[in-house]
Amino acid sequence: MFRKARLKLTVWYLLIIMAISGLFSAVIYRGVAFQLEGLIRLQNERMKKFQQRFNENELSLPPPPPNSPFMMNVEDLNSQKKQLAYTLLFVNLNILAITAAAGYFLAGQTLKPIKQMIDKQNRFITDASHELRTPLAVLKAEMEGKLLEKHISDSSARKLIKSNLEDLNSLQDLADNLLKLSKTDNFSYYGKMTAVSLTEVMKEVHSKMAVLADQKKIKLKLKTKEAVIKGNKKNLIELFGILIDNAVKYSPENSEIKISVTKTVKEAEISVADQGIGIDKKDLPYIFDRFFRADKSRSLAQGYGLGLSIAKKIVLAHKGSIRVESKKNKGSIFRVIFPIS
């Protein structure tokens, strides 16, 4: 598909350049021919005057005859025109060859980002459908299995509905996150950037997440220094919501999560430290990749590996950086750094 488009674009480049070059050649040819014709006309007039003066005995020597080798005549003119036409043709053929090569290269360069975007989109669709297939298959198998039973008791029907609802909720989460992830590529997703107090953001996230943490008896400790950055409050709440949600998800009961905001003259740093399961060293480089789950069997029930890629996109849209330090079975620290406005 792209080869065909590349060739088409090359042909268009060729047509445009050759049309311009052809037009210039025609103008040059006409201009030079016009000047040569003018020269012959001038020469003939001068000869006529010479002849007149010679006839009136003003000059002792006669002017050269019209076909003398010193005089330019119509044949010379035609041969000059022919030579010019050949030169222009030669130049145009060279331009054609150069344009064909350069045009093919340029068409490739023009189509490259489009190709990359389409490849990225296709990968996204493949990954998403792959992720959807497993829970859908489980859902289907559960229902089909139950249907094969002759009698379904009330309690087992309820159990099935409950389990199906859980699967559906998780599928809904996946669909929401997929939509969000595709939107984060779009500039308009980030709304208006204004001066935002990180203390306010963190307090809001803290009170939202406290309920979740309470369910696992996890202590959420918040220590903040006032720091104002340029950003979008809604997106920042979403970002730290993801980090704290993960910290809660991957931490044992009765543990502690420390959230802190510190600042220097140029930067504000927000860290979220947990005492959870940690991340294996070999998995750390991939943690922000879409659909990456460090320990699939352990985290399958907890998420689809989209949270951190959304988080990273929000950080980058705020010109910040994010990194993680982690020790297996000891805990993880996610650090986000933003420039101070």
Ligand code: ADP
């Ligand atoms: P998920 O929805 O699976 O949590 P994320 O993109 O948020 O997706 O995280 C990707 C993977 O990184 C998770 O599956 C988990 O293995 C690992 N991870 C993220 N945060 C933590 C954390 N605080 N502690 C341990 N592992 C984590």
